[in-house]
Amino acid sequence: LLARATALADAFSMVGGKYKDYNDAVERAKRWLKETEPKVAKLCNEPIAAEPKLVEDQLNRAKALNNEIIANGKLIEDAKAAAANLLASLDANQMSRDERRAIEQTPVELQQRYDALRVMMAERCADLDSALVASQGVQDALANIANW
Numbered sequence: 001l002l003a004r005a006t007a008l009a010d011a012f013s014m015v016g017g018k019y020k021d022y023n024d025a026v027e028r029a030k031r032w033l034k035e036t037e038p039k040v041a042k043l044c045n046e047p048i049a050a051e052p053k054l055v056e057d058q059l060n061r062a063k064a065l066n067n068e069i070i071a072n073g074k075l076i077e078d079a080k081a082a083a084a085n086l087l088a089s090l091d092a093n094q095m096s097r098d099e100r101r102a103i104e105q106t107p108v109e110l111q112q113r114y115d116a117l118r119v120m121m122a123e124r125c126a127d128l129d130s131a132l133v134a135s136q137g138v139q140d141a142l143a144n145i146a147n148w
Contacts, residue, residue: 018086022103025082029075029110033117036072039065040117044124052135059128066121069114076114080107 043062049055083103092100 015086015089018082018089022079022082022086025075025079026106026110029079029114032072032075033110033113036065036069036117037113040069040120044120048128048131050135052132055128055132055135059125059132062121062125062128066118066125069117069121073114073118076107076110079110083107 043058043065046058049058083106087100087103
């Protein structure tokens with residue numbers, strides 16, 4: 001009886017630890033997404049400047065944010081791994097379908113939000129890069145006309 005009680009206590013402790021890891025990973029990812037989504041929206045809604053130097057500044061800010069997004073993809077991966085570890089530690093009979101679905105769905109939703117940010121920033125960087133090339137071409141053409 002004591003051995004069974006000890007085994008149950010160990011199993012409970014293990015599941016509790018994995019749930020804490022899952023919850024912490026999900027909260028870190030959610031907190032980062034909540035902080036980053038407004039930054040991306042602001043940068044993507046900002047009109048593209050007309051001056052090459054200003055476009056270059058916009059592009060540099062967009063690239064920096066894009067790099068931050070790529071670097072923080074690990075938060076999403078950590079949440080997915082923690083969910084998989086938690087689910088693997090639980091017996092299918094120990095939870096309802098709704099509980100299982102909630103654990104499975106949360107990382108999927110985080111991944112969707114992350115992917116949306118990644119796509120928006122990649123498109124914005126491409127747009128700014130094209131605008132920079134075009135504005136530099138116009139500036140060079142005007143300089144040539146002025147020199148002529």
